[in-house]
Amino acid sequence: MTTGLNQLSRTVYEVDVPAGKKRLQVTATRAAGQSGQFxxxxxxxxxxxxxxxxxxxADSTTLPAVxxxxxxxxxxxxxxxxAVSNVSSLSLRVDALTK
Structure with missing residues (x-):
């Protein structure tokens, strides 16, 4: 999913975690050339x-934030x-992994 965020805003997403998974991994990245801290x-x-x-x-000091x-x-x-500052384009990926 891709979203934009205004400074000091918070957005919460609910995720279903299936049984038998070994790791839940959330990865956040900004689009190339975009700025903003989160x-x-x-x-x-x-x-x-x-x-x-x-x-x-995790935070945007090292991307991707994982x-x-x-x-x-x-x-x-x-x-x-x-969002610590305005983020015009943020991509989130959520993986429930078996390894």
Missing amino acids: KLYVRQGSAPAVPSAVDCT CSIVDPVADKAYVMVE
Whole structure:
């Protein structure tokens, strides 16, 4: 999915995590030539409550920004993106992996 974010905005996405997966991986990248800083938070079971109630964090200082949760619980996971500055084009990819 691709989205744009305004400075200081937060967007939360709900993800279904199937049983038997070994890793939940969320990858965020900006389109080539685009600017803007963001933070990525992932939490299982309920939406992230920053800064303390998160299972994984990453930010735009190194791209792609990647959050991985090993042996995720089969349930809901929540991905929150927080824009530190305006982000015109942000791509998110969520993978539930068997390895």
